[in-house]
Amino acid sequence: MGLLLLMAYGSLILRMEPDGTELELKRGDVAYAPPGSRPTLHAGSGRMQELFVLGLEAGSPSMRELRLPEEGASLRTQRLDWMMGRLRTLLEEDSDREPGYRVRGEGIALEIAALWSREARAGQPAPVAARHLERMKAYIQDKYREKITKEDLGRCIGRTPNYAATLFRRGTGQTISEYVHAQRMRTAVYMLSESLLTIEEIADYLGYGEVSYFQRVFRRAHGAPPSRYVSRTD
Known part of the structure; x- marks a missing residue:
């Protein structure tokens, strides 16, 4: 199984055996450790680190089509916000464990790997x-x-x-519109769970003139209605 590692915060040193390759991972770096590389992580600079690791079945037809490198590689992604959003959805799926959660989780992992593969082939932007x-x-x-x-x-x-x-x-x-909606949805989740505002008030605050449209966008982004995220204390 290959591993895709996304450094969300801080820095770490990724060491891969048996050749001893070392890659320094900083915020926004995505690295691939191919099957058999036996990766280990070592502390980098700073006291706090946040790293996400995705396991990828290297022998599957989808993975063969991606043509990920046979040796370890690292690239600073330009799509960190998008990847973090997809990872949050994956974690929600794994936590809720509703029917089909494994299939959706595998799909999200492949989607992230595919975008990283495209970036790796295209190289860093000018x-x-x-x-x-x-x-x-x-x-x-x-x-x-x-x-x-x-x-x-x-x-x-x-x-x-x-x-x-x-x-x-x-x-x-993402398109401009997709990116804007994603920013709004992240704020919406926080406001629904942490504020005392109603769904209607949050929709208006985020620029949605119609609550029904806000609810459709939210459900499409998170697979659940806004009401599911509402937290109230009496």
């Missing part, structure tokens, strides 16, 4: 493109409750709207 991508993501983080268009992102980086939209999708694996 420095200018990477800066543009980070500026667009920061812009969305600041204004995700508003309607954001490719024209807005084009102005943000001083390029054409089509260039901005193409670069954004290539760099994140």
Whole structure:
């Protein structure tokens, strides 16, 4: 079984035997340890680390199609937010254990591996493109409750709207709209479980004019209605 390791926070040293290959993993790095590599982890800088590890059946037809490297490899992903969102969904599936959870979990793991494989084959983005991508993501983080268009992102980086939209999708694996909804859904989960606001108030706060639309987007993202995440104390 191969392992895909995503460094979400902090840093670690990944050592693979028998050749002794060492890879330093920092936030946003995704590494692949092929079958038989016997990976071990060693403390890096800092006291806190958060690492996600996915087991991948290397001999399955889907994995053979991905053509993951036969040797250990590491790449700084440009799609960390998207991958973290998918990992949260995978953890929710494993926790709830509803019918079909294994199938959905395996599908999510393959989806993450496929996107990482594409990034690895394409190589790291050019420095200018990477800066543009980070500026667009920061812009969305600041204004995700508003309607954001490719024209807005084009102005943000001083390029054409089509260039901005193409670069954004290539760099994140999501359209602008999908990325904005994902940001809103992360905030929605927090507000539903930690605040005393109603579902209607949260929907309005996040820029959804209709509660029914908010509920559809939420269910599509999390596989459950918003009411399931509501936490109330009497």
